[in-house]
Amino acid sequence: MGLVIHQEKITKEIAGQLQAVCPFGALEYESGTLRVNAACRSCRLCVKNGPAGAITWEDEKKPILDKSAWRGVAVFAERRENDVHPVTLELLGKAKELAAVTNEPVYAVLIGSETGTLANELPHYGADRVFVYDDPAFRRFTVSPYAAAFCDFIQKVKPSSILVGATSLGRSLAPKVAARCGTGLTADCTVLDMKPNTDLVQIRPAFGGNIMAQIVTPNTRPQFCTARYKIFSAQPRSAESGGEIVPMPVTDEMRLSKTQVFSIEEKPKEIDISEADVIVACGRGFSREADLHMAKELAGLLHAQLAGTRPMIEAGWLNPKRQIGLSGRTVKPKLLLALGISGSVQFAAGMKGSERIVAVNNDPNAGIFEIAHVGLVGDLYEIVPKLIERIREGARNV
């Protein structure tokens, strides 16, 4: 499999055209011969957009994989204190959608110590079977025991696809397990879809979100991906629980670890705008620090978290923990009200996932209007006080 250069068709001119098409500078032309160097990313743009027939793509026959031997969509259920991490429920919701395409089961695999009745909750969110590895060896996260249990589950259950939350733990564990299984792993998927042939379509942002890449793992199973918290939506908890809980045997081999945990210390509770359902975000449209009181008041009325752009933080007007953007937090509220924010690429990268973006800016050409669902071209100094007034009146009239 790979690029084949048809040297008989290569002239200096054609070589130049091909080099212009290659975004990676991977084509070298020297003394009449065109060569592909190590910079090639096999994007195949030279095949598609270069002079026809000069470079072609030759497929090689791969050993055929029996995809029917692998069934079901599995979710890694991450323990968080006395609960499961909420990303688990979101992934179960997604897994149910994916599994419905090919009419396959949804599995959850829970690894921990003294998990008690935690597993019982997962069927309410879509798991048909929950496999539980419960042992003191899993009390703290160390990578070898967790990977051993996870691989044991994969060998025994043979799920076709596996979704893991892109938490610190998930991002450490998933690559270890994927490598041991000899399969691929796609990080931070934002869209997942299932083909009728059980190939999992994994879409993720690349180049800082400027390009989306659609990725498949067509020749190996299981198909492995991670997705961040707050990307997918959990299904509402169903009253009945039709699922089955399957306790799995834990062997001495799984307990082996060369890592010894000394202590674990909760981080102090911090302002966390990434969990907020409603956010009032401020930008340079505010000309004085004192004027932020309007935004604070509005945030109070909307039960919202106050947040801001990088200049607000650099000016010392807002706590750095309230910064949205590439160098701050990523947020995904149900409503984000952007007040006086121009909408830089860096800011947008941290809030594009918001369900509803409403922007107020007096510059009709502000970039924020490109990503806002509703754009209000006007002066925030007029709009915000009026809006606060309306909300107060409304509250009185109820």
Place this chain on the structure above:
Amino acid sequence: MNLIVCCKQVPGTNKVEMDEETGVLKRSGVAAKLNPYDLFALETAFTLAEETNGSVKTLSMGPPQAKEALTETLWMGADEGVLLCDKAFAGADVAATSYALSLGVRKMGGFDLILCGKQTTDGDTAQVGPELAERLGIEHATNVVRIDGMDESGITVTIDLDSALQTQKMAFPCLLTIDKDANTPRLPSYNRKKVIDAEKQIRVLTACDLAGADRTRLGLKGSPTQVERIFPPENNAEKQTLTGTGEELADALYGMLREKKFV
């Protein structure tokens, strides 16, 4: 102590746009640079090497120009660099990259500790370090925020587990990925720049140089994941722009907030 730091040369910017008609990536001509996250791993390595009178080797995979990134690591304090460079490595995903790196590490001889950055700014997966550790049969820890201590048997580190910090001792040999801001990286030294002969201190290895390389596991051929297509992110289709006086706009916004039950 023998340390290996894995590094990558990344594009100077990730501001790429795509021409929607031709599907061609429009890259601005900004030069490549050393992955900024690698700087924290390098700094950790130099500090540990100084404390133990050890050595630091850097390892990378990439096109010939990735030598530049390795040269920079020499200027900062690395003793030698190894670049895996061959068309056979091109188009590699995480699995094929970590496989090639594991062969490179074996070729480089014994080591106590491998350090990686937390992720790269271009691939952005944060997966290569843990996969490399698995292929070498060693344990790893990611998001290391602090080195707490070290003796002959192992290293004590504190890792960030989102809501908690966990302190653990890991036996040598092992692999750590160092979190951003775990330290203050040093700059390349002018004095080292004058004396270092990059041509001599960087070894370039091809697939043929790597003993026991299974070519079906290298490069695009060895990559379980395949990019089916790339496309620009979609803009919001149901966009709505309102103009009017402050009062009108405030009313419109209030109406919307009520309708969607935010007030």
